[in-house]
Amino acid sequence: MIGIVGGVGPLAGLDVFKKIIEETVALKDQEHLPVLLSSQPQRIVDRTNFLVGKEPTNPAYAFLEIIKELDAAGAQIAAIPCNTAHAPAIFDPLRAALNTPPLSIRVLHLVEETAKFIQQQYAGHKIGILSTTGTRDTGLYTKMLEQHGIESISPDDVLQEKVHQAIYNESYGIKAYSSPVTTHAKEDLIQVVEELKNQGAQVIVLACTELPLALTEKTYFGLPTVDPNRVLARALIQHVAPEKLKPL
């Protein structure tokens, strides 16, 4: 069984689950893979707030408890569809706690899986990164891509504020208005993609799990988008039932 830690944000867990269904070879209900999605948003403090020092509690411990629950329920593999949760300040203590004593459940690293995918598909390309400010400031994607031999660029402060507001703003951001996403959020994001293209980006990583809800096309201005949630969904299937993974 696949486990998903949901609630970060609420739609991101559903998004990965939907992509697991989309990427699975199955013609009837019974051929789909078992999945347990545990969405406990009230237990998990905002990841960005923790990274920027506005929130003292490390969300790693809430993630640990939920992963233990997924393990006890029979999940062999799990993932957290929240990029910011993979910052070392959160993911490193989580990984350490998962290993002492070792749980049988394995937890995939969203950013590492994405970097591996980009290395396979877009070696030699310059990658533009759209993310929360928390993710950008930790250099999470930049460093992971660098470790995989991939060059990247991130928005400058003015553009970054546009991206961050498109996600978090309480009057038009995706976290508050996701179904449908507001035109304001969508247009701001598209403008940032265009600017990153002008600065040399050849591929865009949608490095916050809310972003694919707004940027739903496969390309913008000719730049292909990489959706870490879809990469993650495929990696989860690959681990539990490789024979059911659809070809790319």
Added chain:
Amino acid sequence: MIGIVGGVGPLAGLDVFKKIIEETVALKDQEHLPVLLSSQPQRIVDRTNFLVGKEPTNPAYAFLEIIKELDAAGAQIAAIPCNTAHAPAIFDPLRAALNTPPLSIRVLHLVEETAKFIQQQYAGHKIGILSTTGTRDTGLYTKMLEQHGIESISPDDVLQEKVHQAIYNESYGIKAYSSPVTTHAKEDLIQVVEELKNQGAQVIVLACTELPLALTEKTYFGLPTVDPNRVLARALIQHVAPEKLKPL
């Protein structure tokens, strides 16, 4: 916590979960409600096959086991987003088993919640019912609506076959091709709605949880659609956090 028995079909559980998020008043992650979605399609035989005698095992017992797991995990209320699962031949033994000994979790009845909603919103209207053949032949909606004082009509055998194939056909049905739904499935369903309108229907109930994936508009030929999954999502919120339920 809200529990959802998923996997019947796989997208229907996600659909109810998404509608819970949409119908909840929340401006940030932490304000959303805790939800546990357990999708175990391999454990649950096809409900229609059981009702028409092609499958000997009653899926009620698999539903019972999953509901017990949701109860043990802390869910106070649960639902099964599959109309066919609410046929008396399946739901009655499930309800009996849930009461001996009584579990603390409460399980909402999808069809009963829908009939209550129609009674409140569309009293005096004639209701057209789109469903699987299993659901139609058991008279599940017809009888429940009648008990709530509501008149309804169902497709004749020729039209019903179109609806059933739009759901089940392995080359174009919604269960095999749901994201996106095929034009073939969508057009056949719209044609059946038009025929039901000609026969006097004033409101259309999408009485199989796959149907709202194909019929996404609020009205067809002026007939409003009722989506039992959205009705169910609202009833679940009403039970755990009425103050967070969005106004209609």
